[in-house]
Structure formats: structure tokens, C-alpha cells
Amino acid sequence: MTPEIMKTSISSFIAAVGLFVCHPVSGGTVTLSSAGGSQFANKSGNTLESGALVRVGTFDLPSATREATLSTTKDYHQLKAWFRPLGEGLVGRGSVLQAGTTGTSSGLRINDLPGDGGVFGTIQSINETQLPVGTQLFVWVFNQSTPEASDQWGIFTADTWTAPPSLGNNTLSTASTVRALHGTSALNQLQLKAIPPTFANWAWKTWPNHANPEQTSHSADNDGDHIPNLAEYAWGLNAAGRDTPRSSVNPSSVPGQGASFSFDVPKQRPDVVVSVERSVDLQTWVPAASVVTSSNAEFDTHTCTAAAGTKCFWRVIFTSAANN
């Protein structure tokens, strides 16, 4: 070995030791920025207001099917159960396993920069054990400051949105080719969508503080109005207040014509099947025929008619058709 080579080897070794002693390894940083990229907007295309909630993190699902699973999952609690947060747009929120955010006062905030619908913020000291290098990152945006207050959300990702290495930084830029798993990505906007109307999401909004399962079951009747929760949801009623059912028996005013029974079937509740049955003795029930007699944006009103001079009872059946 020549003296020249020996000198180089010693220098390199000393440099490595110096780095280890003087600069202990710390986490990487992620910067979320819409500068020069798409703006966040609600489902109508209006840019989001200051203070809307932004979450950054990943979803603990198999990577090969993760995006397909996310795009077809509608229930907040299911999505939340899979979500591994890195940071949120509110001070002190997110995971205690990773460090806080920086920014003028509040870290990640919609509307801080560069204007309406814009977002800019940095999450520091990301722990690799919390989020391994290369983990796909997602941005989960709501149209209000809390999920419970929101009625719209969007979930977005891009190939370049990945967790950084220690000491490294990765910028999640909305100028990237962004995929919308919930919402849409087009015309320089990342638009949210309405939170899907499922029974589970209705129960979450109705009891945001996680009521016990006895309260949130399909059959529970917490307000004692004899309308079970699944029917309260289907009919758009208040599960915490007494309501009258959206059904009625109508005696016929025409001589020789039987009474009729009307009930509402929701148009915007695809996870509930509403049907009607009839009986002459309250013992044996059979499906009843009905026709749509009126309609509006939310409901079709169905009507059944009894044969003249016959006794008839009707009941409305609510069946959950939820698949997730």
C-alpha cells in the first residue's frame, strides 16, 4: 500500500467517526405543498377555507391492493382503523410516535400558503420505525376542522409521495400526478366528495363519542319512538328525538274501495332495502304489492291498497345491505 492510499483511508475513517459523534441520526422530514400545484377544493369546486383538516400518513393494507381497497371503502371507522398517521393539520394531533409539525403557528394548515385552497407545512423528525423509508403516503382532507363536523372528504396519493429516509426530506407536491381515491383530481384541483351515506357513517355522526354497541345497533331505539335505528337512518330522522314514521294508513273516502297504506323509500340510502309486508291476522306475513305514487329528490312514496271489505295490516321492513 502506498503512503497516498494509506492517507486517504485514514481520512475517510476519521470523517465517518466525526459524523457519528457530532450528528446523531434523526428522522427525516416531509413537506406537503400545493405551491405550483393543484389546490384543494370542495365537491363544488370552491377552494377549501382556512382550518380545514389535513391528515398525512399511510393505510396499513397490503400495498398491491391498498388503493383499490381504499377507493371502495366507505365507512369512516374502517378507514380510520387502517390509517397510520404521520401528522395532522392541527397542533398536537397525529401520532405520538412521530414528532410534531412546524409552521408559523399551526403546522399543516389549509389556506396558510399560497392562498385559498393552498396547503404548506412540514412534519419533522419522522421515525423510521414508525414509517419505514419508501412507505406510500396519503393525504386525507376534510372540509371542516374535524372529521365529525365535515360532510366531505378526499384521499389522495402520488407515486412520489413516500416516507423519507433519516435526515432526508420528501416533498409531497400537488404538482405531481395525484390520484384521487376518494374525490377527484382534475383541472388543477383536488376536489373532495360527499362522505358516503352509510349506516355506519350515520351512526358515527350521530354518536361521535363512540356510543356503546347497544346504542348504535340497527335495532336499537334509544329515543323510544318505536322507530329502530336502521329506520331512523333510512328515513332521515333523528335517533335522539321522537319522530313520527314516514308511513301512514289512509282510509278510503270512496265507497267500495279499500284502505291504502303509504310509506317512503329513500333514494340516497343504497345500503338499506325497504320492503312492505301484509297480514290479515298479525301472525302470517307475506310480501305486499306497492306502486310509487309520488316522488321527490330524497324519497319515493309507495302505496299499497287493500281489497274492499277485507281486514289488512301492513308493516315496513328495513334490511341492511351493507357490504363493508
Ligand SMILES: [Ca+2]
Ligand atoms: Ca328511535
Ligand SMILES: [Ca+2]
Ligand atoms: Ca327518532
